[in-house]
Amino acid sequence: MQLNTIKPAAGAKHAKRRVGRGIGSGLGKTAGRGHKGQKSRAGGYHKVGFEGGQMPLQRRLPKRGFKSLARPFNAEITLSDLQGLAGDEIDVLTLKAVGLVPELAKNVKVILSGAISRKVALKGVAATAGAKAAIEAAGGSVA
Structure with a gap:
C-alpha cells in the first residue's frame, strides 16, 4: 500500500x-x-420541546428530585470494611490509600453494616450511633 x-x-x-x-x-x-x-x-x-403553543411536556410535569453538590466529598464505609483493614489506627488518609474511599472524600462515616471483632481506633472518621456502639463493644474507640 x-x-x-x-x-x-x-x-x-x-x-x-x-x-x-x-x-x-x-x-x-x-x-x-x-x-x-x-x-x-x-x-x-422552533426550539426543542416546542409543541405549537401547548404547554410543553417538560413544563407540565412536576419538578422532582435534588442532587447534592456535597455528594462527591462525603463517603461511607461499613464495619466489614474496617474488619478487613490492617493496622489499629484508622484515619481518612489510610482509607484513601487502600482505596476504600475516593480521593475527593473529605468526610467519612462508618455505618452499621456487617460486624467487627477487632480493636480499631478511628481518628477524624465519624460513625453512626450503632456503628460506634459496635466498635466500642469490640474494644475500639471513635475520636
Missing part, C-alpha cells in the same frame, strides 16, 4: 443532496419541504 493509493471504504463517501435545482433532480420547486407551514419557510423553525 502506498499513500497515493489509499481510498475511502466503498460507500463511505456520497454526494451532498442539492435541493432546489430543478424538477429533474427530484428535489426542485419546494425542495423537499412540502407545502406551506412553519417548516417550509426560510428561518421558520
Whole structure:
C-alpha cells in the first residue's frame, strides 16, 4: 500500500443532496419541504420541546428530585470494611490509600453494616450511633 493509493471504504463517501435545482433532480420547486407551514419557510423553525403553543411536556410535569453538590466529598464505609483493614489506627488518609474511599472524600462515616471483632481506633472518621456502639463493644474507640 502506498499513500497515493489509499481510498475511502466503498460507500463511505456520497454526494451532498442539492435541493432546489430543478424538477429533474427530484428535489426542485419546494425542495423537499412540502407545502406551506412553519417548516417550509426560510428561518421558520422552533426550539426543542416546542409543541405549537401547548404547554410543553417538560413544563407540565412536576419538578422532582435534588442532587447534592456535597455528594462527591462525603463517603461511607461499613464495619466489614474496617474488619478487613490492617493496622489499629484508622484515619481518612489510610482509607484513601487502600482505596476504600475516593480521593475527593473529605468526610467519612462508618455505618452499621456487617460486624467487627477487632480493636480499631478511628481518628477524624465519624460513625453512626450503632456503628460506634459496635466498635466500642469490640474494644475500639471513635475520636
